Amino acid sequence: MPVTEPSAAAPATPRADEFREAVAAGLPAAIAELSGLVRIPSVAWDGFDHSQVRASAERVAELARALGVFESVEVVQLPIAGPDADVLGQPAVVATRAARGGKPTILLYAHHDVQPPGDEADWHSKPYEPTLRGDRLYGRGAADDKAGVVAHLAAIRAYQTVLGDPEIGIVLYAEGEEEFGSRSITTFLDHYREQFDADVIVVADSGNWSIDVPAITVGLRGAVAFNLRFTTLEHASHSGMFGGAVPDAMLAAIRTLDTLWNADGSVAVAGLSSREAETPAYDEAQLRAETGLLPEAQPIGHGAIIGRIWNQPAITITGIDAxxxxxxxxxxxxxxxxxxxxxxxxxxRAEDAYEALIGHLRAHAPYGARLEVDGLDLGQPFLVDTSGWAVADVKEVLGEAFGNPAVEMGVGGSIPFIAALAERFPNAQILVTGVEDPDSRAHSPNESVHLPSFEKAILAEALLLARLGAR
Structure with a gap:
């Protein structure tokens, strides 16, 4: 999946200078709105205060209503999909405005829930206290993905400033549990099938190649996650009395998990596939600069570095209960x-990857250890169809806003519901954009958004709305 540049200079969007002025004038308000959302610790994970997710949704709805553009703004909870269908998911915001005069409809997606903060000692400032240092605003959710929510709102506001009441249809969907597996999103897609059936869908939950080079994401890895319990004993026993004869669960877990990787750190599970595709130049120095890899630590895997991230499987143990x-x-x-x-x-397919993984683990569990699985989450990988007019339009407006040609890139992370969007709305053109950059540290301590890039992302989306309105 190469990083590509447009073959010719992009045409200017009419009244682009007015949009640039409107976005600049509205930027302080947008930063204030983003800061207010960052102060709400809206973690959808089990064990966290879900009233904060509700508070975050209510605030997003309040901001959406203040625009005066939507005919309906609702805070909605729907049941999660699957065997726990009697359980409600987390609150989402759905705001709608019908198209007029045969104009297109655009669905703007982002999520207002955030990752847990992690160890606050690793933060240079409090995770839920937005803090400006240089050109960056720090705080949990400042980039992923409350910036996406506010970028949508600010782009609509700039459109109104320049062109007045829009004729295009606009749907805002601010999800409340993307970081917790989007467990009710398929219910939302079915419940709002008519409203969400848009000509263009913008998913503002990705990033750019750098703070200066904008990007549209055209490839995403899928995800498989589950809890795996190893059990070897009915009860704990004295390690001095029985150690050396009785295997404990930690021994079984360590030996089993170690079989998941080859000596170079690449995945050793038969049945997990890779994708062959061209990738751009990306060397070890750039990897170290963007990840904080220690000088004495070595990268893992084989093949082109960016190909390992975009086009190969990866396995991580993200938590241990012991x-x-x-x-x-x-x-x-x-x-x-x-x-x-x-x-x-x-x-x-994620289902096939799961079967390969669980088959490998069961085959390699030593000493007759019992393995039990729960908490399974599956998300499909996705490749964007880049042949449509909307992809050409978004690359052009990104180029206008950033002053550099937009590129196409893959992402090692996952946005699983995009495949569900494509399945339910096959005629929609899906654009995966965002405000993150390699220094945003999404999901990590000291998460931040680069404010000049944030402004440019708002401008690009406002220009895209203008182009839709001209169709």
Missing amino acids: PSVRDASNTLVPSVRVRVSARVAPGQ
């Missing part, structure tokens, strides 16, 4: 639970 070091005793641990998180290369 006795802490503080609580350690001389005990054979009977049961250990881990969270397995795998990324699936474009071209493979």
Whole structure:
């Protein structure tokens, strides 16, 4: 999946200078709105205060109503999909305005929930206190993805300033549980099938190649995640009395999990596929600069570095439930639970990847250890059809806004519901954009958004709305 440049200079959007002025004039308000949302710790994960997710949704709805453009703005909770269908998902915001005069309809997606903060000691400022340092605004959700929510709102506001009441149809969908697996999103897609059936869908949950070079994301890996419990004993036993004869769960877990990778760190699970595709230049120095890899630590895997991230599978153990070091005793641990998180290369279904993973784990579990699985989340990989007029339009407006040609890029992360969007709305052109850059540190401590890039992303979306209005 090469990074490509447009073959010719992009034509200017009519009244682009007026849009640029309107976005600049509205930027302080947009930053204030983003800061207000960052202050709300809207984590949808189990064990967190879900009233904060509700508060975040209510605030997004309030901002949407203040635009005066939407005919309906609702905060909605719908049941999650699957066997737990009697359980409601987290609050989302759905705002709609019907198209007039045969104009196109655009669906603007972002999510207002955020990742947990992690260890606050790793933050240079409090995670839920927006803090400006240089050109960057720091805080959990400042980039992923409350900036996406506010960019949508600010782009609509700039459109109104320049062109007045829009004739295009606009749907805003601000999801409330993307970071927790989008568990009710398929219910939303079915419930709002008529309203969400747009000509163009903008998913503002990705990023750019750099703070100066804009991008449209054309490839995303899928995701498989589940909890895996290893059990070898009915109860704990004294490690001095029985160690060396009785296998504990930690031993079984470590030996099993180690089989998931080859010696170079690449995935060793038969049945997990890779995708062959051209990739741009990206060297080890850039990888180290963008990730904070320690000088003595070495990259893992094989092949082109960016290809490992975009087009190969990856497996990470993201959590372990076991006795802490503080609580350690001389005990054979009977049961250990881990969270397995795998990324699936474009071209493979997540269900097939899961079957390969669980088959490998069961085949390699030693000493007759019992394995139990729960908390399964699946997300399909996605490749964007780049042949439509909307892709050409968004690349052109990104080029206008950033002053550099837009590129196409892959992303190692996952936005699983995009495949569901494409399946339910096959005629819609899906554009994956965003405000993040390699220094945004989404999901990590010291997450931030680069404010000049934020302004340019708002401008690009406002110009895209203007182009839709001219169709």
